[in-house]
Structure formats: C-alpha cells, structure tokens
Amino acid sequence: MGANLSSGLSQSTPIFGFKVWVVIGIIVGLSIITILSVLSFCLTSRKRSGRAERQVSFNQIPTVSKEIKEVRVEKVSTSSFAPRDGILLTIQDKSSDKESDKVLVHLGVEKLYKGDNGSQSGSCHHTDRDGCGSLSGEDSNSGIVKAHKPSFNLITAPSPITGLPEFSQLGWGHWFTLKDLELATNRFSKDNVIGEGGYGVVYRGCLMNGTPVAVKKILNNLGQAEKEFRVEVDAIGHVRHKNLVRLLGYCMEGTHRMLVYEYVNNGNLEQWLHGANHIQGYLTWEARMKILVGTAKALAYLHEAIEPKVVHRDIKSSNILIDDEFNAKVSDFGLAKLLGEGKSHVTTRVMGTFGYVAPEYANTGLLNEKSDVYSFGVVLLEAITGRDPVDYGRPANEVNLVDWLKMMVGSRRSEEVVDPNIDMKPSTRALKRALLTALRCVDPDYTKRPKMTQAVRMLESEEYPIPRENRWQRRTHGGSMEIESQRENSDTDQSDYTGSRLDRRTHHESE
Numbered sequence: 001m002g003a004n005l006s007s008g009l010s011q012s013t014p015i016f017g018f019k020v021w022v023v024i025g026i027i028v029g030l031s032i033i034t035i036l037s038v039l040s041f042c043l044t045s046r047k048r049s050g051r052a053e054r055q056v057s058f059n060q061i062p063t064v065s066k067e068i069k070e071v072r073v074e075k076v077s078t079s080s081f082a083p084r085d086g087i088l089l090t091i092q093d094k095s096s097d098k099e100s101d102k103v104l105v106h107l108g109v110e111k112l113y114k115g116d117n118g119s120q121s122g123s124c125h126h127t128d129r130d131g132c133g134s135l136s137g138e139d140s141n142s143g144i145v146k147a148h149k150p151s152f153n154l155i156t157a158p159s160p161i162t163g164l165p166e167f168s169q170l171g172w173g174h175w176f177t178l179k180d181l182e183l184a185t186n187r188f189s190k191d192n193v194i195g196e197g198g199y200g201v202v203y204r205g206c207l208m209n210g211t212p213v214a215v216k217k218i219l220n221n222l223g224q225a226e227k228e229f230r231v232e233v234d235a236i237g238h239v240r241h242k243n244l245v246r247l248l249g250y251c252m253e254g255t256h257r258m259l260v261y262e263y264v265n266n267g268n269l270e271q272w273l274h275g276a277n278h279i280q281g282y283l284t285w286e287a288r289m290k291i292l293v294g295t296a297k298a299l300a301y302l303h304e305a306i307e308p309k310v311v312h313r314d315i316k317s318s319n320i321l322i323d324d325e326f327n328a329k330v331s332d333f334g335l336a337k338l339l340g341e342g343k344s345h346v347t348t349r350v351m352g353t354f355g356y357v358a359p360e361y362a363n364t365g366l367l368n369e370k371s372d373v374y375s376f377g378v379v380l381l382e383a384i385t386g387r388d389p390v391d392y393g394r395p396a397n398e399v400n401l402v403d404w405l406k407m408m409v410g411s412r413r414s415e416e417v418v419d420p421n422i423d424m425k426p427s428t429r430a431l432k433r434a435l436l437t438a439l440r441c442v443d444p445d446y447t448k449r450p451k452m453t454q455a456v457r458m459l460e461s462e463e464y465p466i467p468r469e470n471r472w473q474r475r476t477h478g479g480s481m482e483i484e485s486q487r488e489n490s491d492t493d494q495s496d497y498t499g500s501r502l503d504r505r506t507h508h509e510s511e
C-alpha cells in the first residue's frame with residue numbers, strides 16, 4: 001500500500017513532466033498564498049472603512065447642524081499711528097461707521113518686535129503631532145495684530161442624548177468621546193494648557209474639522225465635578241448669545257467630565273487689565289467700554305430674556321473672555337444658579353470671588369440677579385481704574401476699590417481715578433456716564449441697583465447722564481419711558497459725579 005502510494009506520487013505528469021508530488025505541493029502552496037492574500041485584503045479594507053466612519057462621525061458636527069452660524073469678520077480699514085511710546089491701532093468693522101464700533105488698542109512697543117499676543121485665529125489645522133496645530137493667526141511678518149482673521153464656525157449638532165442632567169433642555173451640542181478630546185488636545189498635553197481654575201484645567205484644542213476649542217477637564221473632587229458639570233450644562237447648554245461663551249459639547253466617559261467650548265482667542269479682561277497681556281499694550285477707553293457693554297448685554301440676557309433666569313454668581317474680570325474684535329464673552333458658569341419662574345431669590349452657600357461678591361449675598365447668602373449687577377459694577381470700576389477690586393499693596397484707604405472710588409467721587413476727584421495707562425483720556429461726559437453706572441450697580445441696597453438692561457442703556461446712551469442745561473426741559477416735556485428712566489437717574493445725579501444717595505452720603509460724610 002505504502003509502496004503503491006510512493007510509486008504513484010513518483011509518476012510523471014503531463015505538466016512539464018513534473019512528478020505528482022511536486023504538482024500537489026505546488027497546488028497546496030498556491031492555495032495557502034491565495035487564502036492569505038484574501039485574508040489580508042479583508043483586514044486592510046475593514047480598517048480603512050473604520051477610519052472613514054470615524055471621520056464621518058467627526059465631520060457630522062458641523063454638517064448635520066441646521067443651526068450652523070458663520071461669523072465673518074471683515075476689516076475694512078486698519079490704520080495705525082504712533083503717539084509717544086507706542087502704537088494706536090484702529091480696527092473698524094465694515095458693517096458700520098459708528099464711532100462706537102471702533103476699537104482702539106494702545107499697543108506697547110514690545111509688541112512690535114515680539115509679534116505675539118497669545119492670540120489665536122478662528123480656525124486651526126489638526127495635526128497628529130500637535131493637538132492645536134497652527135492655531136496662531138498672527139501675521140508673523142508684521143507682528144502687530146492679527147488683522148486678517150478668517151471666518152470661524154460656531155457649530156451645533158442637535159442630537160438625542162441620554163444620560164444627562166434631568167433638567168437640561170437638551171437637543172444641543174455634541175457628545176465627544178474621550179478619544180476625540182485626546183486627539184484634539186494632543187493627549188491633554190501640558191503645552192496646550194491655557195489655565196487652571198478652581199474646578200479644573202482648561203486646554204486649547206483643535207477638532208478634526210479644524211474648529212479651535214477650549215476643553216475644560218473638570219477635577220474629580222468628591223462629586224463637585226459632577227455638580228459643576230451639570231450646572232454648566234444646564235445653565236448655558238441651551239442658551240445662545242453673542243456675548244456668552246458658547247458650549248459646543250461635552251464628554252462623559254467613566255469618571256471623566258469635560259466641557260468643550262468655542263475657543264476665545266484674545267485672553268481675558270483680567271489679563272488685559274492687570275496681567276499677561278499688558279506686554280501687548282493697554283486697552284483703550286473705547287475697547288474697555290465695548291467689553292463692558294457686551295458683558296452687560298450678556299447678563300441682561302441671562303437675567304431678563306430667558307426662563308429660568310440664570311444668575312452667574314461669579315462675574316469677575318477673569319471670567320470675561322475677549323475675542324479678536326474685543327467682544328466680551330462671559331464664561332465659567334460652574335457656580336451659576338437657575339431661578340425658576342416666580343422665584344425672586346434663593347438662599348445659598350456663599351460662593352464667588354472675594355472683592356466681587358455683593359454685600360447682601362456675602363452677609364446672608366441671599367442671592368438674586370442683583371448680586372450679578374453688583375459684581376458687574378465692580379468689574380466696570382476695575383476697567384475704568386485699572387485697579388484690582390481688593391489690593392493690599394495700596395494704602396489702607398485705597399485697598400477696597402469700591403470704597404476708594406466712592407471717596408474719590410465724593411471728593412470731586414473723579415478725573416483722577418482713570419487708569420493712568422489709558423493714553424487718550426475719556427471725555428468728562430463718558431467718564432461720568434461710566435462712573436455713575438458703576439456706582440449705581442454697587443449700591444449696597446440691592447433694590448436700588450439697576451437691572452442689567454438699564455445698565456446697558458445707561459452705558460450706551462449718548463445722553464446719559466443728562467446734561468445740566470437739558471434737565472429742566474426734560475422734566476417739562478419728557479414723556480417716553482426712556483426719558484422717564486433717565487430722569488429718574490438724573491434725580492439721583494445731583495452733584496457732578498455722585499450718582500446715588502449713597503454717594504451723596506459718602507460725600508456728606510467726607511466733608
């Protein structure tokens with residue numbers, strides 16, 4: 001049997017005279033090679049289609065949305081001239097010629113040479129090496145200002161999402177995976193850290209579709225992360241306002257809680273007034289007022305335009321982000337409280353930042369939207385004076401900004417309070433308008449503080465405060481609500497800068 005088999009295998013075949021065993025060997029070998037090739041082909045094509053699917057899911061963010069908004073910023077003129085020791089740059093919005101739309105930035109000399117103000121452009125390019133690729137929109141040749149901003153997308157991809165806070169009105173944003181955000185931030189690289197707040201670290205990142213983002217990785221400290229996450233999602237997940245930082249989405253994976261925001265590219269007000277951005281120059285009066293009016297509008301929206309209204313609870317200069325057009329973007333809603341319909345206030349554990357917290361809230365925990373109005377008043381004073389709300393480095397009577405301001409205004413020394421770094425001083429009228437608004441906002445009696453819509457009107461009105469010579473006429477003929485409200489304000493405007501009874505009392509006391 002064995003001899004037969006071996007003689008059979010040894011017989012020659014018609015195929016090139018090969019022996020049977022050789023032909024069998026060739027057939028078996030070819031079959032193995034074919035099977036292996038088919039297998040490897042299948043594996044490669046599965047990998048490719050997996051990558052493509054992943055790409056699609058990323059790209060879905062901007063494409064599925066019906067609410068894609070494109071903000072185009074076109075500069076029509078950028079002119080500069082050099083006063084004394086630096087440069088004054090004028091950026092004017094194409095859509096308007098109004099003086100109020102101009103932003104003047106007094107740039108420090110250093111800026112001319114350093115060519116970096118930490119600013120980032122509105123789009124970024126994702127690279128595998130670096131999570132934020134080339135975010136910088138700086139013209140590296142001129143080194144003066146990023147005046148060539150391209151458009152950037154504010155995106156939203158409504159998607160049915162489960163497992164989020166019960167009260168959240170979802171239907172907004174995007175649920176990012178941990179992997180998405182690792183990719184966007186180059187695995188949360190130290191190089192991409194923008195800053196660290198009380199509740200977590202904020203990273204700069206770039207989504208696959210080129211959208212620059214800020215990713216807040218909330219610290220996991222005993223449930224506070226969850227709380228902060230829920231509050232922020234509830235408070236601003238569904239709101240939209242030009243002056244509120246936009247929450248694009250979030251990530252909940254295991255114990256990770258992250259919030260993904262639009263990236264705001266020009267630092268925050270605190271940095272411009274007191275810190276890192278000083279080196280690039282100083283904000284002009286116009287820029288300051290533009291930022292403050294934007295902030296006031298955001299608060300007016302939160303307090304008066306939505307239900308439940310939102311009390312931010314932590315209004316301070318570092319929470320006012322600034323874009324490259326010097327628009328304010330209020331951020332950091334981790335401490336926000338929602339006030340349901342018919343609720344005038346809530347009592348809560350006092351939180352917030354020293355120097356900005358309203359006295360009634362600090363003393364009793366009583367919180368309503370007027371606490372934000374007080375904090376806004378402090379920020380306005382901070383912008384006018386360039387001083388910190390509390391500064392122990394100053395003489396005793398100047399440590400507390402609000403008290404010092406009242407003292408100065410009461411002693412008719414208002415012109416002296418303006419930040420000495422402002423190159424072109426505001427007109428007396430503009431200064432008076434800002435000071436009066438601020439002093440009304442920091443009235444210790446919260447019932448006397450204006451609503452934020454009133455504060456916006458005061459800051460924007462060319463006629464506020466009403467000139468002395470027009471007062472009689474107004475009182476005789478004034479009829480509209482606007483005029484009435486101004487008259488009400490003007491009634492408290494007895495002496496030059498004392499905008500409230502409180503100020504007059506201060507004045508009286510100081511005499």
Ligand SMILES: Nc1ncnc2c1ncn2[C@@H]1O[C@H](COP(=O)(O)OP(=O)(O)OP(=O)(O)O)[C@@H](O)[C@H]1O
Pocket residue numbers: 194195196197198199200201202214216245261262263264265267268314318319321331332
């Ligand atoms: N969307 C954003 N775009 C750009 N930078 C941002 C954004 N959100 C926050 N930042 C920056 O990240 C840093 C940390 O911000 P965060 O709000 O966490 O803390 P904070 O305001 O500095 O401190 P606190 O915890 O007291 O509020 C700040 O420098 C802030 O300007």
